[in-house]
Amino acid sequence: MVVSDNDTSNLQLVLFQYKTCPFCCKVRAFLDYHGISYDIVEVDAVLRQAIKWSEYKKVPILLAKVDDGYQSRKEWRQWADSVLVHVLSPNVYRTPSEALQAFRWFEEAGGWKQTFPTWECALMVYGGAFAMWLISKRLKARHNLNDDVRVSLYNAAKEWMNAVNAKGKFLGGNKPNLADVSVYGVLSSIEGCTAFQDLRE
Template identity: 75%
Template sequence: MHNSVVPDEKQRIIEAEEREWRQWADQVLVHTLSPNVYRTASESLETFKWFEEAGGWKRTFPGWECAVMVYVGAAAMWVIAKRLKKRHNIKDDVRQSLYDAANDWMNVIQKKGTIFLGGKKPNLADISVYG
């Protein structure tokens, strides 16, 4: 690293902002997802039935294994989502917590006046948020 260029102040600010929003994606945004996907027992079951269909589980596994994966997985994720909600202080209306997080992100993007946090091209924070 002795030949690497020392970033100027502007570059350091850009990198600090990117790092801040990457941490936000990992520490805030991601924790709002499971409580929203597995909000109720029926939504959790519906999600796992979709996994079974989209993943082609019935072509790969016997019917009884599919049933175990769907029902046990749905029950487990519903319980985990409730624990995550409590652990990360997510609002009772979990949708509102997701909307608040999305609004926080979009406010920063709008303030910058660009399509990505990284400007015209996505940076690592954009990839962390959008996938």
């Protein structure tokens, strides 16, 4: 459980996630930034036993014991979902060795060895790396990325930073707004990958 001492929300939340999924990272970043406590259930990326109960078969799934809520859409939050997130997979899984490195990091970051049997970890690491390397080629074409996908990643980062620099330290000015938290969440999903290290340089 992730507990915030400042949580006054009285919400009882359970996040079903893959530790390194960009969409899951966005949800965690939002909850952490706002000091909201939540339980985490790590979902097996291959068999997905933990979400068999749900008609919705993708993560994140956030269960809450509340009846109301709202969703606001902003240009940069949409950009994070429609542009930034789509340049990640082709970059993270650009080569077989980068795909394998990424899945080994996912295994470590997600605590898979503590959660799943050895054979299942091996299936997720090696099977997942191979599958995502193949899929990344289709994603590159689908999203019209540059032949050198790093160029697309760098261009997206420049676009974001130009918008941030026009506002101050954050897109929200002196403090992060929801778009800042969303972009942070998306990028944190690849922090242990070669693509992230390349982006930082």
